[in-house]
Amino acid sequence: LFDLHGGSGAVLVEMPANRRDVQEPSFTPDGRFVYYTQRIVEPNIYINPNHLNYVIKRRELASGATEDLLGGWGSATSPQVSRDGKKVAFVRRVKEKTVLFVYDVAARTQVPVFDELDRDLQADFVQQNAYYPRFDWFPDHRHIAIWGKGKLYKVDTQTSTATEIPFRVHAKHRIVRAPHFEQNPAPDTVTVRSIRQL
Numbered sequence: 001l002f003d004l005h006g007g008s009g010a011v012l013v014e015m016p017a018n019r020r021d022v023q024e025p026s027f028t029p030d031g032r033f034v035y036y037t038q039r040i041v042e043p044n045i046y047i048n049p050n051h052l053n054y055v056i057k058r059r060e061l062a063s064g065a066t067e068d069l070l071g072g073w074g075s076a077t078s079p080q081v082s083r084d085g086k087k088v089a090f091v092r093r094v095k096e097k098t099v100l101f102v103y104d105v106a107a108r109t110q111v112p113v114f115d116e117l118d119r120d121l122q123a124d125f126v127q128q129n130a131y132y133p134r135f136d137w138f139p140d141h142r143h144i145a146i147w148g149k150g151k152l153y154k155v156d157t158q159t160s161t162a163t164e165i166p167f168r169v170h171a172k173h174r175i176v177r178a179p180h181f182e183q184n185p186a187p188d189t190v191t192v193r194s195i196r197q198l
Contacts, residue, residue: 028085035079049093049122077131091132114155117148
């Protein structure tokens, strides 16, 4: 954690014993807590995303007290605290779907609110610091703007309905011709070598 006014910074969350990923921090508006995703399984190349692989933890910054807040089958990743600090939106795998959930901090309950998300990156071998593209709450503490299926949606967390947020992107792309090499599949003689990227 670095102060915007300068300084050397401080370790916010120590490296866990399994030396695995600690990512996706989300601070409460009062600055008291930070929620984050932590991988709890030992290193493994192949991940079944419907198992218990990741948890969302909550750490009190003043005391360092930490608790596993959200986890279970399908894990829990990508916490995003509402602007009033009363709810946490997060992503969980439910069988073949990636689902947006909302956790009520006071009631300690969680409900699914939108199941039309794109696939999360829980099973990816190398995560890119986010298991799902960033999303956020609207100022009304009720709606969430999130990406899914190539579109942006405004999700009503009380009715579990979603409306598309229209947008346009002006982009320039340079498409180059891919290199192709002619190969003789049956030469008269063959020099045996180690075959890479066959």
